Amino acid sequence: MEPMTFPASLDSLSPLRKYVGDAAEGTGLSKEATYKLQLIVDEIATNIISYGYGDSGLSGDIIIAGEVLDNKLRITLEDTGREFDLSKKELPSEDDLEKPLEEREIGGLGIFLTMRDVDNFNYKRIGDRNYNIFEMYIKEHDVPSNK
Amino acid sequence: MTFSATLEETGSDARIFLKGELDASSAPQFKDAVEQAAAKSPKRLILFMNELDFMASAGLRILIFAKQKMGQGVGIYVIGCKGPVLNTLEMSGFHRSVYVQDTYSE
Numbered sequence: 001m002e003p004m005t006f007p008a009s010l011d012s013l014s015p016l017r018k019y020v021g022d023a024a025e026g027t028g029l030s031k032e033a034t035y036k037l038q039l040i041v042d043e044i045a046t047n048i049i050s051y052g053y054g055d056s057g058l059s060g061d062i063i064i065a066g067e068v069l070d071n072k073l074r075i076t077l078e079d080t081g082r083e084f085d086l087s088k089k090e091l092p093s094e095d096d097l098e099k100p101l102e103e104r105e106i107g108g109l110g111i112f113l114t115m116r117d118v119d120n121f122n123y124k125r126i127g128d129r130n131y132n133i134f135e136m137y138i139k140e141h142d143v144p145s146n147k
Numbered sequence: 148m149t150f151s152a153t154l155e156e157t158g159s160d161a162r163i164f165l166k167g168e169l170d171a172s173s174a175p176q177f178k179d180a181v182e183q184a185a186a187k188s189p190k191r192l193i194l195f196m197n198e199l200d201f202m203a204s205a206g207l208r209i210l211i212f213a214k215q216k217m218g219q220g221v222g223i224y225v226i227g228c229k230g231p232v233l234n235t236l237e238m239s240g241f242h243r244s245v246y247v248q249d250t251y252s253e
Contacts, residue, residue, distance in 0.1 A: 010172035017168075017201070035201075035231045042203045046171040097240035101214035109239055110204035116238070 003065035008053040008079065016045050016064055020075055023066030028138045029073050036117040037136050041075055043110035044086065044132050052081025052130065068138075072119070077132040084130065085123045086111055152180040161189035166198040174205035181213045192217060193251055197227030202235055210241060226251045 001023045006012035017038040024034040045062060053060055063078040092112050115121065120135035150173035155162045161184035169177060184192060192213060196202075213223060223245040228236060236242050 010170075013170045013172055013203075014168060017170075032231065038201070039203060039231070039235070042170055042201075046203065046205065050171070098243070099240070101211050101241065101244040109207055112204075112239070 001066040003063050005061045005063050008049045008060050008062055008081065010046070010049055012049070012062065013042055013045055016062070017042055019064050019066065023075065024073055027068050027073050029136060030139075033136050033138075037073070037075060037134060040118050040121075040134055041077065044077060044134075046110065047084065047086065048077065048079050048081055048130070048132075052079055052084050056082040058082065069135075071139075072135045072137045074133060074135045076134075077130075079130050080128050081130060083125050085125070086115075086121075086132070150176060152177045154180045154183055156184070156187055156189070159190040160193055161185075161187060161191070162193045162195065164195045164198070168201040169199060169206040170201065170203045171205040174209055177206065177209045178212060181209060181216065185213075185216045189217075189221065191222045191224060193224045193226060195226045195251075196232060197229070199228070199232055202232045204235075204239075207235070207239055207241060210245065214244060222246060224248060224251060 001019075004019055006015055020038045020041050021034060024037065029037075041064070048062060052058075058081055060080045065076045065078070067074050092109065118134050119137050120133075122131075122133040124131040124133070150167040150169055151165075153164045153166075155164070163177070163180045163184065165177065167173070181192070210223070217223075225236065225245050225247045227249060228247060233247070236245075236247065
């Protein structure tokens with residue numbers, strides 16, 4: 001699919017999710033896996049917008065690209081915000097997830113949801129650009145996405 | 148789909164009907180509804196999620212906010228939550244702190 005560019009604003013989250021849905025259409029990726037990919041892209045894009053750009057006083061764009069490679073769908077998010085490698089961030093532990101809500105910390109949940117569900121996640125920093133790359137395997141038994 | 152959070156107060160219950168997609172851009176609307184509900188000191192907070200199609204962690208954060216704002220004595224009920232939205236609640240362990248039910252009757 002042709003890459004698309006969106007401004008780094010929370011209003012772009014919905015069109016970014018739609019891009020993922022469109023990229024998954026016809027690939028054979030299941031509805032469930034498509035939702036997971038949309039959730040991951042949403043969570044990471046939220047981080048890029050809020051911390052990579054927002055907290056750093058930067059503004060810019062997010063470029064999203066989708067491609068089918070053999071048996072997987074790859075989505076790449078590219079931005080020029082602050083360097084932020086989510087794979088190095090500490091995730092909530094199993095004990096944290098057992099805690100009642102009144103004792104919960106607010107942070108880290110989105111990343112936790114992200115890392116558990118994606119088949120492959122990769123982060124690269126090249127020059128002033130961040131690349132967050134997500135891959136989901138298209139399994140033969142999956143029912144095609146009918147989004 | 149556009150998000151909406153509609154508050155209805157019925158006796159000692161505060162009911163919020165959630166529709167559409169709950170992400171970081173729409174979460175403030177949900178937070179406003181929770182704050183308005185909390186101001187009336189209800190005994191229960193009932194969240195109808197049967198028409199909620201998408202929920203990111205921004206939505207979970209508002210559930211934490213609701214619990215912390217209203218206090219332990221106020222039960223939070225999540226009604227009609229299904230599919231991947233329910234999965235998100237369960238994966239993050241939130242189903243242990245709220246009452247997850249298919250339907251709600253007083």
